[in-house]
Amino acid sequence: MKRRKFLKNSTTGAAGLISAPLLASCNESNTKLATDTIEEKIIRPVAVCTWNFHNATAKAWEVLKDGGNSLDAVEQGVMVEEANVDNQTVGKGGRPDRDGNVTLDACIMDKDSNCGAVLCMQNIAHPVSVARKVMEETPHVMLAGKGAEKFAYEQGFKKEDLLTEKSKQQWLEWKKTSKYETIINIENHDTIGMLAIDKNGDIAGACTTSGMAYKFAGRVGDSPIIGAGLFIDNEIGGATATGVGEEVVRTVGSFLIVELMRQGKSPEEACKEGVRRIMEKNKDRDDFQIGFLAINKKGETGGYCVHPGFTYSQYTEEGQINHPAGSFMKG
Template sequence: MFNRRKFIKASALSAGLLAIDKTSIANAIPASPGQAKNLPIVISTWDFGIAANADAWKVLSKGGRSLDAVEQGVWVPEADEKNQTVGYGGLPDRDGKVTLDACIMDELGNCGAVLALEHIKHPISVARKVMEKTPHVMLAGDGALQFALEQGFKKENLLTPSSEKAWKEWLKAAKYEPVMNIENRHYDQAAPQKLPGNQYNHDTIGMLAIDAKGNISGACTTSGMAYKLHGRIGDSPIIGAGLFVDNEVGGATSTGVGEEVIRNVGSFLVVELMRQGYTPEAACKEAVMRIIKKKPETAKNIQVGFLAINKKGEYGAYAIQQGFSYAVCNAEKQDLLIKGKSYY
């Protein structure tokens, strides 16, 4: 026969034991050393990440959300006409059209992206609108432009005089065929493969931030490979390839030849490796080694780099070739530039 009094007593005892058990478990896990000191923090790819981090820090230092920080941060290279690999001023495709790719992801797993977007200076903000205003993740080409204009973005010419001049110079010897890393030829027509990776693969800014609440967001934006086939899409706007965030684990982003990152779902791989206990640097190294092992001959002539941060605010990077650098900004250091480790 069911005894209500015994049941209530037993339930209360079980609840008490459960509470004690949870307390014991919590007390058994030491606080992460330096975590409060490390957060908030923002990291980003390449030397132009220093200026981008500075603007992101304006948000983070005031207790702002990491999503707002990464959007505001990457606005800086997107608007810099001297930066010919991101946004306004980016080198065009072989048809002379500047097409931009970007994606953004927040701590809740929400994400948005635009692909082959023309005439809009800040594709990262259009990507955020896709995330927040539509049921979709990606919009491309004319559809992405139509959506941007409907959202109030200004249509403008993104081909600067200097980028147009460079494109016309490239046309003198260009061959109309899809050649991997063809933008190398703009720098050295005679021996494109002799150039170190860092001279021609600064094609992306990837940014990761953790705010004071411990929430992680990321952004990635680029004008893509110079003189690419019209319509070519790299890894930058693809969630899981150019960028991935898991608020329980960390975030990762990539730079370099996007085709190889896509084939290995690189940023997702880095985050999953961190979930298994890899440090950020070790996870980035393993992702690089996957590319090298699959295509050793291809890897000799291209650059791919990964940058990652874990939930504790620990960060690290690794690249195929020498020359990859990344910027770090937190309460202790505002303009730190670190040379990433590499295989070659």
């Protein structure tokens, strides 16, 4: 009896010793399985851009759905608006500076952190493509003014008059008062920024603008500045900005948002914090608009802005949708 009791107790004890680790292992496996299931909710490919430029995201989606890479997608996507003369904030037809010259800024960044930009460039309709040439064909990141224009001609780009009659007449009317003001939202949303993830999970971004209407000659905002108007980290995600570029530059906005996502914030949370920091530096001002747009490695997107009105266009296999962004100031 004593021997049987000893064996029973020994068996129970051994079973307890074995079952505890096994149970813990099973629990860890189940937890890991649940975590993996959540993490595997990945959206790709996907293209997003600032504002409701649905033709731009549609073009980017054409590239992505056929297996194209994210860099080609963002370039071809924003080129749609660079060529759209009805869009007076980007490319050909953009509103001029106060001297009557249309000057364009753009940048582009790929999955490997290669980047290129052109600043204050005249007479070339597609600055984003020149920026890509700077990235791929030179040892530099930025070319400006006449140097950028000369480089574009050397790369085969054609000279064009970018000032349309509509923009010219509006400029002449503006000259009667020469009042410089930054109108919020649609009338002066001075950028298209685009982010994309391709089927391989690689991220790229592009940003292009004609800048603020009737700006001082030579003015450059955030749009062509890597880290301000655009930033990509292929391990984490990407961000881009629109609005009054001077305020975005002061906080290195797009880089900040990517770093906030690195710390675990969602794209929307990161954009919200980016706006909060800008407003913290402008406690006595609310007369400008800033909109941030971000995407993380899983393909989740989010945006946030100062005033109500900023939206962003998204295209995935589920179709195209325009998202209204949350705002710091409530309408």
